[in-house]
Amino acid sequence: MKRALLLGGTGDALIIARGMTKPHIYSIAGLARVPTDLACDVRVGGFGGVPGLIDYMSANEIALVVDATHPYAAQMSRHAREACTRADVPLWAVRRPAWQPQPGDDWREAADWNGIVERIARFHRPLFTLGREPLAHLSEIPASQRWTVRCLDPHEGNARADIVDARGPFDIAGERALFDSARIDVVVSKNSGGKATEAKLTVARERGLPVVMLARPALPPADREFDDPASARDALLAYDFNLQ
Template sequence: MTRILLLGGTGDALRLARGLGSSHVYSLAGLGRVPGDLQCQVRVGGFGGAQGLAAFIAAERIELLVDATHPYAAQISANAAIAAEQAGIPCWALRRPAWQAGEGDNWHEVNDWAELIGALGDFQRPFFTLGREPLAHLHEIPEHQHWTVRCLDAQASTDRAEIIGDRGPFDLEAERQLFDRLNCDVLVSKNSGGDSTEPKLQVARERGLPVLLLRRPLLPAVSREFARRDELFSALKTVGVDSSA
C-alpha cells in the first residue's frame, strides 16, 4: 500500500482526508479548525520550506505527495513540487478549474492588491471574499468606503469595516440575504473554482453587480494533475491507497 502525504486546507482536501486510513498523513497549515473525525494522522504547521518538506517525506517514508491546497497557495505548491523531486517521489495535484464568466456577468481580473485598490476607487461598499489579506489594510479604507470582509477569522468590526468570520460551503438563499443586508455595490473575490463558495457569484449576477477577481497564480508542473476530486480518488485506488470516500 502506498503511503501518502496529503497537503490540505480546502474542502476538497478534507473530503479526501476523510477517506484515508491510519497509515496516511493529512497536513494543515494551522488556519481554521482542525478536524477531529479523521482516521488518518493529522499534522499541523509548516515544514520549513521545500527542504523541510523533503526531509519530512524521507523521515516518514512517504511514497506519494498529494497537493490539494488552495489554488492561490502558490508557495506551498512550489515547495511541494520541489520537495517531491528531491525525495524522488511523484507529486499529484488537485487543481480545480477556474470559474468562467457567463451571460450577465460583469467580471474584471486584477493582478495584485495595488491594482485591486485602484479598481475599487468608484465604489462605496465593497464585499471582500479574498481571505485574510484585507485585514492588513483596514487602516487604509478611503473615507467614502465601508468594507465588509468575510474570512475564517472572526474579529471585532469597526465603524469603517464589518468583519464576518465564516467558511463555506455557502447556501444560495443565505447569500442572497447577506447581500440584501450589506447593500454592497461590488464583490471582490479570488477565482477559487469549485462549488463551495460559488453562490456569491450567482447572487452578483442576479443583481448585476460587478465582480473584481484576483488573477490566479501560475503553479508548477507536477507528475499528474486532476481537475476533479473523484478523478483523484480513482487514481489513488490504482496505487493501493485505502481511500473509501
C-alpha cells in the same frame, strides 16, 4: 511503511482524506480547521520550507505527495514540486477548474492588491471574499467606503469595516441576505472555483454588480493532475505503494 502525504486544508482535500487510513498522513496549516473524523493520521503546521519538507518525507517514508491545497496557495505548491523533485517522490495535484464568466457577468481582473484598490475606487460598499488579506488594510479604507470582509476567523473591525466570520458552503438565499444587509455594490473575490462559494457570483449576476477577480497564480506542473477530488481519491486508493 511507505505512506502518502496529502497536503490539504480545503474541502477537496477532505474528500480525499476521508478515503485514507493509517499510515497515510493528512497535513494542514495551523489556520485550517482540524478534522476529528478521519481514519488517517493528521498533521498540523508548516514544514519549514523545502528543506523541512524533504526531511519530513524522508523521516516518514513518504512515497507519494498529493497537493490538494487551495488554488491560491502557490508557495506551498511550489515547495511541494521542488521537494518532490529533489527527493524523487511522485507528486499528484488536484487542480480545481476556475470559474468562467457567464452571460450577464461583469468581471474585472486584478493582478494584486493595488489593482483591487484601483478597481473598487468608485464603489462604496465592497464585499471582500479574499480571506485574511484585507484585514491588513483596514486602516487604509477611504472615507467614501465601508467594507464588508468575510473570512474564516473572528477579527475586530473598525468604524469603516464589518468583519463576517463564516465558512462555506454558502447558498444563494444567504448571499442575497448579506448583499441586502450590507448594501453591497461590488464583490472582490479570488477565482477559487468549485460550488462552495459560487453563490456570491450568482447574486452579483442577478443584481448586475461587478466582480473584481484576483487573478490566479501560476502553479507548477505535477506528475499527475486531477480536476476533481473524487478522481484523486480513487486513484490514491488504487495506488500500489509496494511498487515504490
